[in-house]
Amino acid sequence: MSPREAGAARRRRGLRAYSAAVLAWTVAFMTALVLLPPGAHTIATAHADSSSTTVQGPAVWIPATQTYGANGTVSVAQTTNLVDQIVHVSWTGFTPSSGNFVTVGGASWTTLLYPVVVYECRGVNPQITDCYGSSHYGQSAAAGFQQPSASAGLQVPDFPNNEIASVTHADGTGSADIEVYTANQSPTLGCDSTHQCSLVVEPNYGGDATGLDGPPNCADHGQDRTGGRMATGSGLWLTDGNGFGDGETCAWKNHVVIPMSFAPVAGACAANVAGVSAEGQPMLDRALAQWTVGACLNSADPVSLQYSSDLTEPEARSDFLQGRSGADMAFTSLPADPAATSKNPYTYVPVGSTGIAVTFFIDNPGTRLPITGMKLNARLLAKLLTQSYDVYHYAGAKSDIPSVTGNPTCIFSDPEFQALNPATGGVFWPNCSTAGNGLDNIPIVMGGSSDLVTELTSWIASDPDAKAFLSGTPDQWGMHVNTFYKSSVYPYPISTFVPQDGSGPPNNLQSGLPFGTSPTSIDRFGPKMQGFQWNPIQSGLDDVARHMLQATPSCISWQFDTQSGQNDKCAAQTVGSRTVMAIMDTGRAAAFSLPTAAIANGAGAYVAPTAPSMASAALDYVTDPKTGTQSLPWGSSHSGYSGDTAAYPLTVPNYAMAPTSGVSSAKAGSIADFLSAATDTRSGQLPGNQPGQLAPGYVGDSPAQLGQAGAAIAKIRAGAGPGGPVTVTATGPVTGKPTTSGNEVVTPVTVTKNGTASVSYSTSTLGGNGGANGGDGANGSSGSSSKGAAGPAGSSGPTHNLSGSTTAAAVGKASADTAGIGRLILPILLIIGLVLVAAGPAALVLSSGGVSTKLRALWPQAKRRFGR
Structure with a gap:
């Protein structure tokens, strides 16, 4: 080979290496944009962050020598940018507790010596009257403990008690997890971005708190261990001879204050910003809380969302379809019946995914x-x-x-x-x-x-x-x-x-005899x-x-209360x-730092709900051609999900049902602005605790969902104006089976709008080895059964559609909104262009020698890491 030919060959190899390097850099860059944000947090992890604070605690009381020793410490995992969440509190160098183990909430710790109480209190220099759950909350600060204890009905005037009682272990350490309330939960506490609150950690080191022989004397430890004078357990609320609630006097002298600041709540939003009302999907409410505050505080284009999460999805879908007040949008996981009548045409905008978690406290x-x-x-x-x-x-x-x-x-x-x-x-x-x-x-x-x-x-x-x-x-x-x-x-x-x-049982469990029927006998409940x-x-x-x-x-006791005429609830x-379990959404599980069970997925792996496992599941969603909504293909053995060992199986999508016509331009613009912010990868899809960001316990849209969201939002903006009742019915294939080419399925669908029939086409992609006799669609089609409906004859049960990701928006009671990826094309092209420019010189360097070999060797590892 001549030098000229050798040079040409080298240039050809260099060009090929350059192209490969550019492609690799582009793929890596785009993959980072998609995969890195969901991995930024893990479900059910305490929210320790840069605002973690450790302060000096009180001098420890040493019962054996009846003297005080060195000061302990108190640590709080997070003290700023707080929302309604669990905050982890821990301490060292405290007096070890003795006696019975404490019950959460302070219900069964009457004989516990040297307990520790954690309160949430108003302000940064609180008195006992500022601490939520104390017997003097809301009373006169000037009177202190010298006033009657408040009655049970006045103790927590606007929300359940969040006070936590705990114990100190033999090594002087202990901890407690307290739910901190914002002004939304407790207006009387009023904790928000403009009103600081604090945590108070109060160890009870004894002393004559009740003053039965005179005024309280906290230096008198003579009867500490009898529990008669020391505020031990429920004795914190004991009264003195005058009926005053002095029981906590001595414990309060040891209290430690840790100031806290809170993120803005919805009440911080100006009343004059453009308003939108929405209902539904309680599973999404923690994400919506952050999006709502972020949207209304947006100085460029503020939008106020009035959101009611106490209405579940079926109620919200019904209200939205009927055009009822308060339901400009409905948030949902499942689609509405495509044949249901709607006041206005609408579309589904994917806003991320949540999960269903099984939480547990098992000791x-x-x-x-x-x-x-x-x-x-x-x-x-x-x-x-x-x-x-x-x-x-x-x-x-x-x-x-x-x-x-x-x-x-x-x-x-x-x-x-x-x-x-x-x-x-x-x-x-x-x-x-x-x-x-x-x-x-x-x-x-x-x-x-x-x-x-x-x-x-x-x-x-x-x-x-x-x-x-x-x-x-x-x-x-x-x-x-x-x-x-x-x-x-x-x-x-x-x-x-x-x-x-x-x-x-037919008879008494102990005696085997028939149950008694006396009105006063517990047997009557047998x-x-x-x-x-x-x-x-x-x-x-x-x-x-x-x-x-x-x-x-949530069980009920056999103990019968003759005064109320009811059985008591289980304590x-x-x-x-503890042996308690609960089923809830991953947003709450994350906010409250609850342990979550690992659940068996379609590949037989046991996976806990984390951001990466939920993001992996979202990439396995399949699309229903009747509605354009997505879900996991549970029960399918021929799908990407069935082989995805990393996917959390109880991951579900979140959608906003929003009108594409029939509302004013101002209303349509406000709806579109809110949804644009919620689906923006720089804010609403970015994990974090800041207003406008994606709350812990959720993951953002997949690339396919981002495309659908962009096109659907464009339809919302373009469709503003008057409209009336619209009837659309998607009746399925016009004739025969769908046309299949490779893994593309094109399904002709008859759409009847106001009595006029037309044909539209739904394009979807088969996942895995789906096809005829796959068990996931009747007659080998891509299928159209929805969750909760009976599956096709011969199937293993309710099925999801075995179709891959499409960018089809909803066919509800609207014309068939087909959402493309138009919004993303220009940004993607710009990114690719920048990557090409940046990667060119580097590609020439990386195209030869050991560097390129090492980079190529990393690719199989990356594939294994992400389960693909």
Whole structure:
């Protein structure tokens, strides 16, 4: 080869290397834009950040020598930019507690010596009258402790008590997690961006606080350990001889104050900014809270969103379709029925994804410390949610409950749970006799119809093992479904949890004799004891979370209150022996730093809800050609999801249903502006705790969803103006099967608008090895069944469509809005251009030698890292 030819060959190789390098740099850059933000936080992690603060604590009291020692320390994980969330507080160098373990919320710690209380208080120099949950909250600051204790009704005037009581371990350390309230939760506390609040950590080191022989004398420790004079446990609220609430006097002398500042709340928004009203999707409310504040504080184009999260998705969809006041938009996970009539044409705008989490407080009976990891599959959740454990049974019982006879007493004695969660490495699970006989670990769930319940039970019904169990087939260890929940009479999926079993044993469990019928005998509840087990929380997801934080199960006690004529609710569980679980959204699980279970996904891997695992699942979404909305293809063995070991299985999309016509230009502009901010990768899709950012517990739109969002928002802006009732019906393929070319599926759809029929075409992409006889679409089509509906004949249950990502917007009661990626084309081209310019010189350097070899060697590792 001549030198000239050799030079030409080198130049050709250089050009090829240059092109490859440019492509690699472009792919890497774009991948970073998509993948890095979701990985910025992990679900169920305490929010420690740069504002973590450690301050000096009080001098420790040493009971053995009756002297004070060195000062301790108090640390708070986050003190600025706070929202309604859990804040972790810890301390060192405190007097070790003794006596009974404390119950969260201060319910059962009357004999505890040297307890520690954590309050949220008004201002940065609070008095006891400023501390929420204290017996003097809201009373006269000048009178201090020299006033009667407030009655229970006045103690927490505008929200449940968030005071936390805790213990100090033998080494002088301890901790507590307190939910801090903003002005939205407690107007009397009023904590927001312009009104600072504080945490008060108050160790009780004894002293004669009640002053039974005269005024309080905190230097008198003579009777500390008797509990008569020392404010021990509930003695903090003891009164003196004059009826004054002096019990906390001495403890208050040891208190430590840590100032806190809060992020802006919706009340900071100006009343004159452009307003939009919205309803629905309680699972999204924590993200919406940050977006709402960010939008109204936007100095360039402020928008105020009046959002009602106490209405669930079915209610919100109905209100939106009917054009009711307060429903300019509806937030939802599932689409509306495509055949339902709507006042205005509309589209779906994807605004990210959330997840359904199973949270738990389960304490190791050996160490009394919380267990941090747990695995669950669909069948185990089906067992829990159908009351299938024989919770009242015990060895030697003379009778049993027919609906669950022969089943394990609780989940911890279930061989299936034990196989997934072996007692190894120092982890021991509670036995059922110490787990409230099984009553206390039936999950706390929300009542009412919601997408959360529909999504969760659709996932359960798509699992072959869970489906068989629900139909009446016992598992391999012989456990069977509670007969009242058998799918022949109570078929999954469902949209609301309604307890089905109110039965009981035929005879007394202890004696085997018939139950007594006397009105004063507890026996009269025996024939219906199953009805006391489980009561879904009707007051929403926030209350589910607070039941969880307080470790208060949703069961009802047999203890009968003759004054109220009702049975008492089950008491809060004691820290150190908790066995409570709850089902909620990942946004709340993250905000409250709750442990979450790892759930079995379509590839058989057990995955916890983290930002990367939810982002991975979002890339596996498939599209319903009837609505343009997406979901995970549960139950499909021919999809990207079925092979994705990194995907969290209970990841669900979030959509805004928004009008594309029939509203004023100003209203359309405000809706579009809000949704533009929420879907902007520089703000609403960027993870963080700042106003306008994406709250912890959520992940942003996938690239395909960003394209759909951009085009849908453009339709909203372009369609402003008068409009009337529109009727659109998507009736499916006009003739025959969809046309398939490679993995592209083109489906002709008949659309009838105001009586005029036309044909439109929906293009989608098959995932994995889908196709004829794939079990995911009738007759080998891409399918169109939605979650919650019965699957096609011969399928394994409710299915999602086996179609890949498309940019089709919704076909609802609107014309078929087809959303493209127009908004993203120009930015992408600009980015690619900049990358080409920047990568050119580097590519020439990297095209030869060891550097390029090392870079090429990294690519397979990257693919493995992201599970692709």
